[in-house]
């Protein structure tokens with residue numbers, strides 16, 4: 001996968017050289033380039049912002065530096081399309097499968113399912129807005145050449161898109177084949193089956209007066225799986241009842257329903273409540 005990031009703070013992306021992702025880059029599994037937007041700005045000060053038409057607080061990012069940046073980072077019909085890495089769906093594709101992602105609190109929610117979609121895209125380009133955002137014509141203009149997504153990573157406001165891009169790139173690249181050593185750790189994790197993960201324990205068996213739950217030492221794999229599911233159900237009911245509500249009624253067996261009812265949270269949909 002190829003990733004380009006355009007920002008006025010290239011230094012923000014140092015963490016992309018650390019840990020799992022740093023190793024994946026060294027191994028050539030992902031190719032990341034960070035570009036300074038100011039190289040496409042004019043004037044001695046290379047200013048990229050201006051006040052909003054119609055008034056209001058703060059500044060917006062001007063369109064022209066962004067147009068130049070995106071034209072250079074994603075040249076029109078750069079090379080013949082790389083059909084081998086094209087997404088299965090026949091949706092409108094940019095040059096060589098490029099897709100532009102614009103992080104903004106006004107975007108659609110980024111979650112694990114969008115992370116899985118992005119992991120299939122051969123080329124992701126991120127445009128980091130600062131100030132009050134980017135002139136809206138940039139997204140409209142870029143949308144004529146490639147798919148564009150405005151995405152939000154949660155219901156809070158960041159000072160700019162950079163931290164959001166770090167989050168999205170980490171969530172996406174760890175799903176690429178070979179980036180995470182143990183493929184099972186991805187298959188079983190939170191959100192994959194709609195439930196949060198159960199708690200985990202490691203050595204020693206007794207620590208600070210606290211024991212590891214007996215069932216985990218039993219060697220009885222069926223009991224362990226049942227216990228883990230119970231814990232996952234309890235956690236999800238307590239922390240994220242909204243997630244339980246999105247699961248189809250058929251996702252819960254009679255035992256599941258008892259476990260959820262015991263947490264005091266009403267079972268979503270059919271409701272176990274009187």
Ligand code: 6GU
Pocket residue numbers: 102103104105107151152153154155156157158159160161164
């Ligand atoms: Cl993607 N960008 C900014 N600036 N703020 C956010 C966000 C993104 N997601 C939540 N808050």
